[in-house]
Amino acid sequence: MDRPMIKLEGLKKYYAHKNPKWFSKPLLVKAVDGVNFEIKAGETLGLVGESGCGKSTLGRTILKLEEITDGKVIFDGEDISELSQKQLIPYRTEMQIIFQDPYSSLNPRMTVGQIVSEALVEHKVYKARSKELENYVLEVMDKSGLQPYMIHRYPHQFSGGQRQRIGIARALALKPKFIVCDEAVSALDASIQSQIINLLMDLKDQEGLTYLFISHDLSVIKHISDRICVMYLGDVVELAESDEIYNSTLHPYTMSLIGAIPTTDRGVEKKKVILEGDIPSNVNPPSGCKFHTRCPIATEKCKQEIPALVEEKPGHFVACHYPGKELK
Numbered sequence: 001m002d003r004p005m006i007k008l009e010g011l012k013k014y015y016a017h018k019n020p021k022w023f024s025k026p027l028l029v030k031a032v033d034g035v036n037f038e039i040k041a042g043e044t045l046g047l048v049g050e051s052g053c054g055k056s057t058l059g060r061t062i063l064k065l066e067e068i069t070d071g072k073v074i075f076d077g078e079d080i081s082e083l084s085q086k087q088l089i090p091y092r093t094e095m096q097i098i099f100q101d102p103y104s105s106l107n108p109r110m111t112v113g114q115i116v117s118e119a120l121v122e123h124k125v126y127k128a129r130s131k132e133l134e135n136y137v138l139e140v141m142d143k144s145g146l147q148p149y150m151i152h153r154y155p156h157q158f159s160g161g162q163r164q165r166i167g168i169a170r171a172l173a174l175k176p177k178f179i180v181c182d183e184a185v186s187a188l189d190a191s192i193q194s195q196i197i198n199l200l201m202d203l204k205d206q207e208g209l210t211y212l213f214i215s216h217d218l219s220v221i222k223h224i225s226d227r228i229c230v231m232y233l234g235d236v237v238e239l240a241e242s243d244e245i246y247n248s249t250l251h252p253y254t255m256s257l258i259g260a261i262p263t264t265d266r267g268v269e270k271k272k273v274i275l276e277g278d279i280p281s282n283v284n285p286p287s288g289c290k291f292h293t294r295c296p297i298a299t300e301k302c303k304q305e306i307p308a309l310v311e312e313k314p315g316h317f318v319a320c321h322y323p324g325k326e327l328k
Helices: 057-063 110-122 131-144 148-152 158-171 191-205 216-224 242-247 252-259 300-304
Strands: 004-017 027-040 044-048 072-077 093-099 178-182 210-217 227-232 236-243 310-313 317-318
Touching: 004 057, 004 210, 027 057, 027 072, 027 210, 027 236, 044 057, 044 216, 057 093, 057 178, 057 210, 093 158, 110 131, 110 148, 110 158, 110 216, 131 148, 131 158, 158 191, 178 252, 191 216, 210 216, 216 242, 227 252, 227 310, 236 252, 242 252, 242 300
Parallel strands: 044 210, 044 227, 093 178, 178 210
Antiparallel strands: 004 027, 004 072, 227 236, 236 317, 310 317
16 A cells, blocks of 8 residues: 555646636636645545535546646556546546536436446447446446346436445446545435445455545544545645544644534543634635634744645644644
């Protein structure tokens, strides 16, 4: 698990929006603003942060579903940043995504069999309507927890959890090495969430998969992830092993997120820090540390100097001028 499957070097994704002022330059929305990290082969990296921090955009940019503004994406040792859509075709079988909404990510006019087999036919793995294709689709469906009789049914005939299993089967069909799980359980009931998470963990072990698991739910992230990456306003602010993040938190933003996790254990007291103010605009982010406008320990230095992402402990990276300082 030491070999990097994915390596990001200064990855940026900006969107240009028309400026309401006439004859002015377009406004740049800095969704992902210079991200650097590695995802090791065979691990699950959890990506967490508030809505609008750039998590989903980062996942889609890694897969080049969104064009890269700047920086590099290195997949399994190969730089895919500058490849055209045609040149990316061989990589599409190795990188897949499970979308957040199981209701809108499936074509309502296609049966389960057609949805799962579509990419297999497109990439010429099997011939259309062949017996070999049908047998393989049934095999993938079985791995994803779907019954054989479901192969001729349409998405509207399934519950949310079953639809997400169809999405998992579709992603699994091409035998990928790397899967982005983009809020894959956030639209599901709690009991169904646990079933899908356990299924993903079993598939990871059986198929030797590598995951980027995106979520805003820290309890889910802790359960499934080997390491956790925390994002704020397009930047990575903390990255460490899962237990290390929870037991030895260094960034004040991560501290506030962990403090907000509900607990039923009366013997555990957690210090809750309610962040004041709203998330700043990523069109015109604050100077210095982007978190300083909401940080309870911010100083004048935080307003002026951008903190670098440094390895404060072995394997524990943080972007803060005062790492580990207790919150007020």
